[in-house]
Amino acid sequence: MDTASVSSTDIRIERQAKQLSRQLKVLSEHLFPPHSQKSLRTFTSGEAAQLIGVSDGYLRQLSLDGKGPAPDVSSSGRRSYTLSQINELRHHLATSKPKDALSFLPHRQRGEKLQTIAVTNFKGGSAKTTTSLYLAQYLALSGYRVLAIDLDPQASLSAMLGVQPEFDLGDGDTLYGAIRYDDERKSLREIIRPTYFDGLHLVPGNLELMEFEHETPRALAERRAGKGEAFFQRVGTAIAEVESDYDIVVIDCPPQLGYLTLGAVCASTAMLITVHPQMVDVASMSQFLLMTSDLLAVVRKAGGDLSHDFIKYVVTRHEPFDGPQSQIVALLRSLFSDDVLTATILKSTAISDAGLSKQTLYEIERGQVRKTTYDRALESVNAANSEVLANIRKVWARK
Numbered sequence: 001m002d003t004a005s006v007s008s009t010d011i012r013i014e015r016q017a018k019q020l021s022r023q024l025k026v027l028s029e030h031l032f033p034p035h036s037q038k039s040l041r042t043f044t045s046g047e048a049a050q051l052i053g054v055s056d057g058y059l060r061q062l063s064l065d066g067k068g069p070a071p072d073v074s075s076s077g078r079r080s081y082t083l084s085q086i087n088e089l090r091h092h093l094a095t096s097k098p099k100d101a102l103s104f105l106p107h108r109q110r111g112e113k114l115q116t117i118a119v120t121n122f123k124g125g126s127a128k129t130t131t132s133l134y135l136a137q138y139l140a141l142s143g144y145r146v147l148a149i150d151l152d153p154q155a156s157l158s159a160m161l162g163v164q165p166e167f168d169l170g171d172g173d174t175l176y177g178a179i180r181y182d183d184e185r186k187s188l189r190e191i192i193r194p195t196y197f198d199g200l201h202l203v204p205g206n207l208e209l210m211e212f213e214h215e216t217p218r219a220l221a222e223r224r225a226g227k228g229e230a231f232f233q234r235v236g237t238a239i240a241e242v243e244s245d246y247d248i249v250v251i252d253c254p255p256q257l258g259y260l261t262l263g264a265v266c267a268s269t270a271m272l273i274t275v276h277p278q279m280v281d282v283a284s285m286s287q288f289l290l291m292t293s294d295l296l297a298v299v300r301k302a303g304g305d306l307s308h309d310f311i312k313y314v315v316t317r318h319e320p321f322d323g324p325q326s327q328i329v330a331l332l333r334s335l336f337s338d339d340v341l342t343a344t345i346l347k348s349t350a351i352s353d354a355g356l357s358k359q360t361l362y363e364i365e366r367g368q369v370r371k372t373t374y375d376r377a378l379e380s381v382n383a384a385n386s387e388v389l390a391n392i393r394k395v396w397a398r399k
């Protein structure tokens, strides 16, 4: 027997990793069977009318006149719509009322550039994924064409959006497939997959993304010899291929300041920096900002485009009645003023509980949790998301 290998730490950790992974797989297959498909609930006619921006009575009349998609009607006469029917209605209304087309179907117009939003902070657990997910779903519900990119090898965003990274993905099925340095590179269009959420597409993530971190140092050396596209341009180039298909791209960054994150920051037109307002987190954020600015300066000198339309700090998991938290939020506002979103995302068991079953508050029905808890949490998320949308629309010079 090879005694060196028995005692060697790498072998031991590898064995434990395999044991753990096997058990996790069993557990996860039990909780989320590999072939289970996520689906989105339907929306009441009241919710549909609100999303579209018309009255419920008007929707009823459309359905009575046989115009637009036919909603599901329950035995008690309640109408409900799927999100894709809501989007069909948007198209129908935009065509039949061309003067108000943009208010029904807010897609990007000529001259309005694609908005790519990187959600970032190297502090783990600062709610990057939750913020990305809620923003992407909010924008899709509002009628925009949204692409969510999971740049985190841990792939929590993909899991939340119904892709199980251990079961559903093959080689090159993550963004890595479109930014890799070798000849296996493919178009991002081949990697993007629709989700159960109409109007929201996904570039999933998994461990394969780490390859980019490992390969970039070698590519940097080759680049000095004048070969290939710079690492920081690759994410942007991949997105540019599908630019015309989307209005907004949301990138969920990993909790590291690696090459992937730098690529996302260079590719983005705006940045959201999530902040959990606690002393330790804010202290590490100041490190994050210093390191980011150092690294970005290097990228800029190497020719990277680092202009952003807006950079906003988003306070998340906020407990407004906590004294120390309030001090930190006040500090951030006094230092960064308008760069801090006015709305904060409240810490809420409604959000964390929904997350346990891989859902958001947009997915669960109001009756499933205590109404006051649900309403308060959703209100705070909606307020933050609508502020981000207002900033996007400002870039497009829309009202």
Ligand SMILES: Nc1ncnc2c1ncn2[C@@H]1O[C@H](COP(=O)(O)OP(=O)(O)OP(=O)(O)O)[C@@H](O)[C@H]1O
Pocket (backbone or CB within 6 Å): 123, 124, 125, 126, 127, 128, 129, 130, 131, 152, 156, 254, 255, 316, 317, 318, 345, 346, 347, 348, 349, 351, 352, 355
């Ligand atoms: N507003 C909130 N209220 C309650 N729980 C929240 C809230 N936002 C996020 N969480 C919970 O906090 C945890 C961390 O959130 P999340 O995964 O979004 O952070 P992250 O920054 O993406 O983490 P990582 O750095 O590991 O990628 C999750 O369990 C999530 O459900």
Ligand SMILES: [Mg+2]
Pocket (backbone or CB within 6 Å): 128, 129, 130, 152, 156, 252, 253
């Ligand atoms: Mg995350």
